[in-house]
Amino acid sequence: MGKPDQPRDAKGRWTSRNSLAAAATAGVVAVVGVGVSAGGGGAATLDSAASQALKGKSSGKSAGKNSAKKGRHSEAWQRLGWRQLKKTAKQELKCGPHSFGEVRKFFLRHPCADLDRMFVTVDDSSGNTIAVSVAWVKMPKASEASDLKRLIDRHGTGNVALYGETHHGSRFTGENYDSRLRQRLVVIAESAPVTGRPSEATLETAVEIAVEFPSP
Numbered sequence: 001m002g003k004p005d006q007p008r009d010a011k012g013r014w015t016s017r018n019s020l021a022a023a024a025t026a027g028v029v030a031v032v033g034v035g036v037s038a039g040g041g042g043a044a045t046l047d048s049a050a051s052q053a054l055k056g057k058s059s060g061k062s063a064g065k066n067s068a069k070k071g072r073h074s075e076a077w078q079r080l081g082w083r084q085l086k087k088t089a090k091q092e093l094k095c096g097p098h099s100f101g102e103v104r105k106f107f108l109r110h111p112c113a114d115l116d117r118m119f120v121t122v123d124d125s126s127g128n129t130i131a132v133s134v135a136w137v138k139m140p141k142a143s144e145a146s147d148l149k150r151l152i153d154r155h156g157t158g159n160v161a162l163y164g165e166t167h168h169g170s171r172f173t174g175e176n177y178d179s180r181l182r183q184r185l186v187v188i189a190e191s192a193p194v195t196g197r198p199s200e201a202t203l204e205t206a207v208e209i210a211v212e213f214p215s216p
Contacts, residue, residue, distance in 0.1 A: 061205055068212035073120070076209050082122045085129065089118040089216055090163055095137060101158015106151055113184070114138040116216050117163030121194060122206065128196030132206050133162035133172060136215035137186045149181045152188060160188055176203040178211040187211050 064079035074084045092098055095112035116136040123129055137160060139145040151157050162172050172190045180187040191206040 061208065064209045065212050068209050069214070071214050073213065076213075077122050080205065080209070081125050083125065085121045085123055087118065087120040088163075089116065091116050091216070095160065098161045099158065100161060101156075103148075103152055103158035103160065106148060110139065110144045110148075112137050113140050114215075115160070117160075118213075118216065119163045120210075124196075124198055124202055126196070126198070126202075128198040128202070129194040130191055130198055130203065130206050131172075131194045132189065132191045132210045134210045134213060135160040135162065135188045137188070138215070139184050139186070142183050145181060145184045145186050149179055149186045152186070153179055162188075162190055176200070176207055178204075178207040180211045185215065187213075187215075 060080050064076045067076040067079055073087065077084045092115040094107075095115045096104055096107040098115060098117075099107055114136075115138075118134045120132050120134075121129055122132065137145075137148065139148060152159055159174070172192050174190065176191045178189050189207040189210040191203045191210070193203070
């Protein structure tokens with residue numbers, strides 16, 4: 001997963017160079033904004049409005065994660081002001097045939113106990129449609145689950161084959177990825193644009209919510 005020269009963010013997830021550049025630019029703008037606000041009330045008002053908007057987004061994401069943890073799929077997206085459009089899921093008995101790279105070799109040595117995969121599309125209320133794919137891999141032992149997550153999170157080692165069609169040019173590249181470990185369970189989530197031009201932050205938020213969903 002990811003590309004040979006693809007960087008990672010502070011959490012170790014694959015990200016694009018464009019998103020890193022955008023983050024750096026945002027930091028410069030923020031510094032300039034502070035300087036201007038010191039000189040005029042109008043700029044200070046803008047800073048206050050921006051601060052409130054950021055707090056609102058953070059609150060919505062936190063509420064979305066809480067709903068996701070409870071298995072309330074539609075509600076989780078609604079907390080962000082988004083809308084779930086379509087959801088399909090499938091259960092598999094074996095992980096080997098539904099994986100690739102070193103991850104597939106891992107499953108040949110350590111067969112999984114269960115594999116559930118889900119594909120969902122959501123509308124972000126800004127004219128964009130996002131595809132999100134989630135895989136829940138249950139291993140026989142917690143130590144095997146830990147080893148699997150460590151392998152999947154490493155660059156260029158492959159992954160579980162994500163479920164769901166990627167129409168309209170949408171494709172999962174590993175750039176917007178998250179994973180979670182809970183005892184014998186490894187959860188993997190990726191997102192990709194379907195229509196429109198969702199921001200990197202939006203795509204990242206999608207996986208942060210999706211990775212919290214409990215297995216079906």
